[in-house]
Amino acid sequence: MSNKERILIKNITIKNCGNFYGEHNIELSDSLDKNFTIIIGTSGMGKSTIFKLIYWCLFGSHYDPKTEVDSTDEGIINSTLLKNLGNGEKTSASVTLDIHDQDGEKYVLSRTLTATSHRETNSKKFDELNNSRINSGIQIISESKMRMTGEEGQQVNEKDTRLIKNAISKLFPENLSDFFLFDGEKLVQFRTKSEAAELIKDGIEKISGLPIVDNLIKNSKNTRDAIISHIADKDSDSSVLAKLLQDTKEEMEKINNTLNDKDVELTKKQLEYDGVVKKIQSNKTGKDIHSQIIVLDKTKKNLTTKITKTESKMKDFLFDNLPELLIRDTLEKSEEIFAKLEDEDKIPPSISRGAIDKILASDPLRCICGRDFQKDDGSWKKLDEIKQIIIDDDISQGITQGRGLISQILDRSMPKKINEIYLELVEDGRSSREEKEKILSDLDDLNEEIKSIEFEDDEDYGQQKKTLWGDISLLTAVIAGWKEDLEDLEIERKAREFKLNTRIEHEKVDITERNKISIIKAVQKFASEKRSEIVDELRNKTEEATNRYFLESAPEKEIFDHVKISSKYDITACDADDYVKELSKGQSHVLGLSYVSGCRQITNTNTFLFIDSPLHNISGDSRNEISQVLSKNLPGVQVVLFVTDSEYLQGDERGAKPVRTYLNPTNKVWKEYQIVKTTANDGVKGKTVEEFKRDV
Amino acid sequence: MSDTPKKFDIKDTKRILLGWPPKIAYDGNVDEVVAFYSKASGQTQDRTSLFKGKKLTSIFIYAMCLGKNAGLFSDYDKKDGKIDRRATIDVEYFASQPEYVWMMIATAFDHAKNVDDMKSDELLELFDNPAKIVEICEKYANYGIHQLMKMNNQASVGDPYRGYDEKLSDLLDES
Numbered sequence: 001m002s003n004k005e006r007i008l009i010k011n012i013t014i015k016n017c018g019n020f021y022g023e024h025n026i027e028l029s030d031s032l033d034k035n036f037t038i039i040i041g042t043s044g045m046g047k048s049t050i051f052k053l054i055y056w057c058l059f060g061s062h063y064d065p066k067t068e069v070d071s072t073d074e075g076i077i078n079s080t081l082l083k084n085l086g087n088g089e090k091t092s093a094s095v096t097l098d099i100h101d102q103d104g105e106k107y108v109l110s111r112t113l114t115a116t117s118h119r120e121t122n123s124k125k126f127d128e129l130n131n132s133r134i135n136s137g138i139q140i141i142s143e144s145k146m147r148m149t150g151e152e153g154q155q156v157n158e159k160d161t162r163l164i165k166n167a168i169s170k171l172f173p174e175n176l177s178d179f180f181l182f183d184g185e186k187l188v189q190f191r192t193k194s195e196a197a198e199l200i201k202d203g204i205e206k207i208s209g210l211p212i213v214d215n216l217i218k219n220s221k222n223t224r225d226a227i228i229s230h231i232a233d234k235d236s237d238s239s240v241l242a243k244l245l246q247d248t249k250e251e252m253e254k255i256n257n258t259l260n261d262k263d264v265e266l267t268k269k270q271l272e273y274d275g276v277v278k279k280i281q282s283n284k285t286g287k288d289i290h291s292q293i294i295v296l297d298k299t300k301k302n303l304t305t306k307i308t309k310t311e312s313k314m315k316d317f318l319f320d321n322l323p324e325l326l327i328r329d330t331l332e333k334s335e336e337i338f339a340k341l342e343d344e345d346k347i348p349p350s351i352s353r354g355a356i357d358k359i360l361a362s363d364p365l366r367c368i369c370g371r372d373f374q375k376d377d378g379s380w381k382k383l384d385e386i387k388q389i390i391i392d393d394d395i396s397q398g399i400t401q402g403r404g405l406i407s408q409i410l411d412r413s414m415p416k417k418i419n420e421i422y423l424e425l426v427e428d429g430r431s432s433r434e435e436k437e438k439i440l441s442d443l444d445d446l447n448e449e450i451k452s453i454e455f456e457d458d459e460d461y462g463q464q465k466k467t468l469w470g471d472i473s474l475l476t477a478v479i480a481g482w483k484e485d486l487e488d489l490e491i492e493r494k495a496r497e498f499k500l501n502t503r504i505e506h507e508k509v510d511i512t513e514r515n516k517i518s519i520i521k522a523v524q525k526f527a528s529e530k531r532s533e534i535v536d537e538l539r540n541k542t543e544e545a546t547n548r549y550f551l552e553s554a555p556e557k558e559i560f561d562h563v564k565i566s567s568k569y570d571i572t573a574c575d576a577d578d579y580v581k582e583l584s585k586g587q588s589h590v591l592g593l594s595y596v597s598g599c600r601q602i603t604n605t606n607t608f609l610f611i612d613s614p615l616h617n618i619s620g621d622s623r624n625e626i627s628q629v630l631s632k633n634l635p636g637v638q639v640v641l642f643v644t645d646s647e648y649l650q651g652d653e654r655g656a657k658p659v660r661t662y663l664n665p666t667n668k669v670w671k672e673y674q675i676v677k678t679t680a681n682d683g684v685k686g687k688t689v690e691e692f693k694r695d696v
Numbered sequence: 697m698s699d700t701p702k703k704f705d706i707k708d709t710k711r712i713l714l715g716w717p718p719k720i721a722y723d724g725n726v727d728e729v730v731a732f733y734s735k736a737s738g739q740t741q742d743r744t745s746l747f748k749g750k751k752l753t754s755i756f757i758y759a760m761c762l763g764k765n766a767g768l769f770s771d772y773d774k775k776d777g778k779i780d781r782r783a784t785i786d787v788e789y790f791a792s793q794p795e796y797v798w799m800m801i802a803t804a805f806d807h808a809k810n811v812d813d814m815k816s817d818e819l820l821e822l823f824d825n826p827a828k829i830v831e832i833c834e835k836y837a838n839y840g841i842h843q844l845m846k847m848n849n850q851a852s853v854g855d856p857y858r859g860y861d862e863k864l865s866d867l868l869d870e871s
Binding site for chain 2: 314315318319321322323324325326327329330331333334337340341344346398401402405406409415418419422
């Protein structure tokens, strides 16, 4: 880290953004030793707002946009100011970041949104639920400016958005923002293998600049397809094949579009479902029943996995054993034939080279008659000769091996043995299915119970939940069906593409066109090879760096030997025998943090690291484990943690100590801030950031 | 029968296979057989198939074992007086599955002795005439493939391996 350019934010100024009415200043640490700044706030006070405002100021885009329309302010401008905006009036909100490197100020970047009202009653159009403006006749204009040092050392105030973007993206590539503006919620993904793999794949691809290579591959393929299609037009057979290929591609595109729509629909339904579940949980009886449902759901999920595994075992079992059982009689008969041939001295005795080696290795060898043979005896020579005969004789060798194999098959295909395993598998499947049936029936009963609860607003949330769950299940099945269709079409596409290409290759086409195809094919191949080289290298580096951090900081680190990132981006922590160890919640989070730290190591700069909710959804000992890691690691990196007051200042009933008790003794905390409610001089209520007073 | 190589010296099997015809065949004149071989293996469209992701060699051996177990074999069908020996099953794949090779050799030996009534001396010559081994095995597979298709067709949504399951139970009962 020490040789890298150190980049940090020294000061953040927020004006009229979100609930921060008026101007608010937050100074952050630039110290190498006391490198931590803490921003504390109860849930909903605006920690994440500050985090997202920093993102917006740096990139001009929103961290998690709610709409695709650029003209909305996404809740950046203070809602009170907007509500009170009269016709023709203007108001503005801004964020300013003082960006420093190791030598001091580098840039001062400001981004401002100005709203002008063009109608009398825009307040009616304020969407309280989503904290955003519906298209309400308010015009939003975005501006940015950046103070920097010019080529001759003079101060320049740059307003050209393009130049600002270029300068900023050199320091902070937006696609790598996860490695300096990290949302702690993502650490939860490290508890699930597939989600972690997705995150890592995404990270590695972004670091490596693979999207450029991917574009090259895609464009080469498109160009090649276009040339092939052009050639195909000149030949009737090829044009039919090209048409068929085109049909498949169009069909795939249609299905992809449908899938996207269905995915959006599913997300909506899931959100609705979550909302209904929250409502149910707001009622005491509902909460109790729902916790029972969660437990049963988990068991159901485990049973489903068990059933799938048993089915897969049964499939493998049938695949392996049925043919051996079918051919058993024949093998027995052939064994008799070989034995007869052996008796007739037509094939050598069934003795292995290994057995002779064993005899040759023992000295002295005692015969059953009591005589000891020594190595210089003629017997040794004779044995060696026999061994040589066996080695020299291909057929003998083959037959020996084959007879060995046959006896092994006969041994493992004994009907009694097979029957035992088969019955065990049948029984496993039956008992799991019965258990699952019982749980499904219990779940039905519990869901019926929810229906009988009387909620304050008289809504039938039980029925709503049932209906929504039905819709979600149906949609999930429909999506799975579409995905299967897509897989089938992909097979068809490949086959049709292969046929067309083969046809084109054998056609008498213009040599220039053929050369073009060859060149593009070569580019495509080269780019694909380079892509996998880059991915391999980056994956190895990420693995190495993650490994280093994890082994230094993981709770109970002594049980781990190394971290592995597979070619499918699955991340696992293993012991010395390469066995994958199951991770606790705390260890999974530390693995996530190690991955982020590891990836930062690969990049060229020592950029700040702001983490929103580093302890998201984690309690008890696991929280203590993460707190210790946070306090020990990241030397020399400007760290800002956005934490809740409960996790930072209080413990929890499951044994978590306040994070502060881990951080303070390290003497790394430069300043602590808290977000508090305030009333401005003009009576407007809002939030402000003030230095945390220890006695409060 | 597993696709994963066992602890056998593959070199020895490769040496045996050196003299074998490079491809083993199925009956190209029977449309449903062609469709079954081409669909049931590799990236099959039939997701529940027992042969999903498996090689053609496995289907061939399965078919051969069924034919041999039934003691029945079929010659190639003739269309317009011609047979269509669809030779698409690569022999090289057998190298990693020595069991398959020896199941074939055993089938050929047993057939040669008990059906063709060959004498002991002649039996060993089969090793020098692997085309004969392949020919015998293909005949059993030609018969067995129809049994295999029947078993495969018994699949239902909730019970994709019903046909195989029933066959296994029958064999266990018989024994």
